[in-house]
Amino acid sequence: MGIVRKFLRREEVIKSFPLPLIDPSVPSIKSWIKILKSPYKSKTFTNGGKLASSAEELMANWNGKDRRGYLCSSNTSGLIVTLIALGAKDKKIALSNFTFPATLQAVFAAGGIPIACDVDPSTWELSVEELEKARKMHPEIKIILHTRVFGFIRDLSELVKYCQNNSLTLIIDSAAAFPVREVKENILNSEVVEVFSLHATKPLGIGEGGLVVGNDENIKKIRKAGNFGLEKSNESFSDGINAKADEFAAARALAAFEKFKSNGKLRQNFARELTELLEPFKKITLPVRTGDTSWSFYPIKFEHEDQLLEFQEKIKDITLSRRYYRPALFSGYSGKNHLYAVSDLSNSTDVSNTILCLPILPRLSKTIKNEFFSSIKNALRDEFQIRESKHSDV
Ligand SMILES: Cc1ncc(COP(=O)(O)O)c(C=O)c1O
Known part of the structure; x- marks a missing residue:
């Protein structure tokens, strides 16, 4: 690749990051x-x-x-x-x-x-x-x-x-x-x-x-x-x-609505590519049985909250991410109405503390998407190693 093209690519990469959490598909x-x-x-x-x-x-x-x-x-x-x-x-x-x-x-x-x-x-x-x-x-x-x-x-x-x-x-x-x-x-x-x-x-x-x-x-x-x-x-x-x-x-x-079907397909393709990227990392959980979803965000679940925070910190210069839905209702509600709960909310509290949403950005250029995907992969690879060494200390 010529020096000028290389330079322009670098410029594109620098200007684009961190990527936004949302690429709204609001009509023109x-x-x-x-x-x-x-x-x-x-x-x-x-x-x-x-x-x-x-x-x-x-x-x-x-x-x-x-x-x-x-x-x-x-x-x-x-x-x-x-x-x-x-x-x-x-x-x-x-x-x-x-x-x-x-x-x-x-x-x-x-x-x-x-x-x-x-x-x-x-x-x-x-x-x-x-x-x-x-x-x-x-x-x-x-x-x-x-x-x-x-x-x-x-x-x-x-x-x-x-x-x-x-x-x-x-x-x-x-x-x-x-x-x-x-x-x-x-x-x-x-x-x-x-x-x-x-x-x-x-x-x-x-x-x-x-x-x-x-x-x-x-x-x-x-x-x-x-x-x-x-x-x-x-x-x-x-x-x-x-x-x-x-x-x-x-x-x-x-x-x-007129553009929805074609936009939705692009979102689905992006989610499919993210799934392929993330699947090898056995210690994170990906959503299951997602059917014909049109994908607003891509949620991934960590085993522990500290792993999520570490990963979020690592990718913060590359992309924004968000913890949906957090806090969970019962721990987060501070209003004046009365909220009852069943006695055990442990599953919902856990998912709320350990899920992080990545953006769905179907209109990224190839260069930026590659950079985004490889940064995610690198951040997870490190995460994986840290966890192994933590376990071997015990
Ligand atoms: C599950 C769920 N319910 C309700 C809402 C609120 O939707 P709206 O902003 O259209 O009122 C949201 C918004 O993100 C949501 O995720």
């Missing part, structure tokens, strides 16, 4: 501004505008036949109105201790009583086994609020069946789990409601936004709760908030 200005002509013409900017209706229909159908959608201002507002509409007030609600604060805050906002449960150590998610334990301690649990951690699209048929057999309402916080491929046969039964985030950090990112997907009956109730609980007649109102998305958000959603 040109792609969504042009869609806005129609709301300006009709002078309808929110409250059931045409763009919102189109986005809802497209994105709900993507999630399976006969699904309906409600475009809202965020995943959090979508969760709140879903919980309100499905009767969460004063009801005990089981959720994972290993999730983002918003899952818990939505329960408080809807007047529910949260019960933090432990997770399965291999999937890092709530399981039927953990729910059984929770229901023994709290037989009044009526609603299960499951989180698809890191947006992993796993087969939840066992959980769905369990909820059906025990007359439990199932709501899924699918914040980062908008499916990269069209869902032909949705295994979720029609009563299950799924709530997605369209936050800029998510694979289908638009800035702020959310989408609730469910059956027609539930979506009607959820839409009402998202519009202050107002009855059509305007003569009365029940519980609700303002959760509506405006036509500007809907325009961004339509533009982002």
